[in-house]
Amino acid sequence: MNCRTVAALGLSFTLMVACAHRPPQTVPDLLSRVLPAPVLLIGEQHDAPAHQALQRDLVQTLARRVQLGAVVMEMVERGRSTQGLPSDADETRVRDALGWTEQTGWPWPTYGPVVMATVRSGAPVLGGNLPRAEMRDAMANAGLDKLVSTAVLERQRDGIRESHCGLLPESQIAPMTRIQLARDQSLAQTAAQAVIPGKTVMLVAGNGHVRRDLGVPLHLPPGVGYKVVVAQAGTVNEAESPPGDAVWQTPALPPRDHCAEFKQQMQKR
Known part of the structure; x- marks a missing residue:
């Protein structure tokens, strides 16, 4: 029995509420929940291929529907874009325009389909991430701490500690948090500048960047409407899910010990 039938039969309020909060099952269903919106923030787990597949399907x-204004990506530095390229540009020209090399750390086979679908549509791909050349200055810029409330700043710092498995020296927590804040600000500014009346700018970033209570939404200018979609692999308790307007669930990924991997990276350095 589907949700519409449940509601039509006038069954319990609890069942109807459960249907209302059920994760969307198709891209049109998802879009019906979050549009219209000048900015649509799509969160992802970087190692979940189904999430990049969702992004490609959303672009297409x-x-x-002639609603796509641009795609802003965390994976590309601010200032890089495909604007000016023809819609039939090949991958080499597109990667050159975006500065997308193996050294960026973002695998082209993973994100190439999203990028190329955008180029083929005629909409631009815009880099939104903080340029690497600006990171050192951001780490030393205590003014970034004032972009958010004290409570948000402390939660961001706790997030840096947890995401690095408690292995970072405490002296690095504040500088690393400033990079996170600067990245959120950069993504927000890029998306806001790309807004076109009647169309949607889609922003692609990790779930931590798109969450309403900590990330990019806090840095969008007043009056810029937005919606947040959180993509998650596997079943996650609602209390553990980052705040958003919709959750897109995909199959669980094989278990990985991220802290063990990070510890190995630290030892190599």
Whole structure:
């Protein structure tokens, strides 16, 4: 029995509420929940291929509806874009325009389909991330601490500690948090500048960047409307899910010991 049938039969309020909060099952269903929106923030787990597949499908669907304004990506530095390239540009030209090399750390086979679907649609791909050349200055810029409330700043710092498995020296927590804040600010500014009336700018970033209570939404200018979609692999308790307007669930990933991997990286350095 689907949600519409449940509601039509006038069954319990609890069942109807459960249907209302059920994760969307198709891209059109997802878009019906979050549009219209000048900015649509799509969160992801970077190692979940189904999440990049969702992004590609969203790009193609919005393009068919003539609603796609641009795609802003965390994976590309601010200032880089495909603006000016023809829609039939090959991957080499696109990667050159975006500065996308193996050294960026973002695998082209993973994100190439999203990028190329955007280029084929005629909409631009815009880099939104903080340029590497600006990171050192950001780490030393205590003014970034004032971009958010004290409570948000402390939660961001706790997030840096946890995501680095408690292995970072305490002296690095504040500088690393400033980079996170600067990245959120950069992504927000890029998306806001790309807004086109009647269309949607899609922003692609990790779930931590798109969450309403800590990330990019806090840095968007007043009056810029937005919606947040959180993509998650496997079943996650609602209390553990980052705040958003919709959750897109995908199959669970094989278990990984991220802290063990990070510890090995630290030892190599």
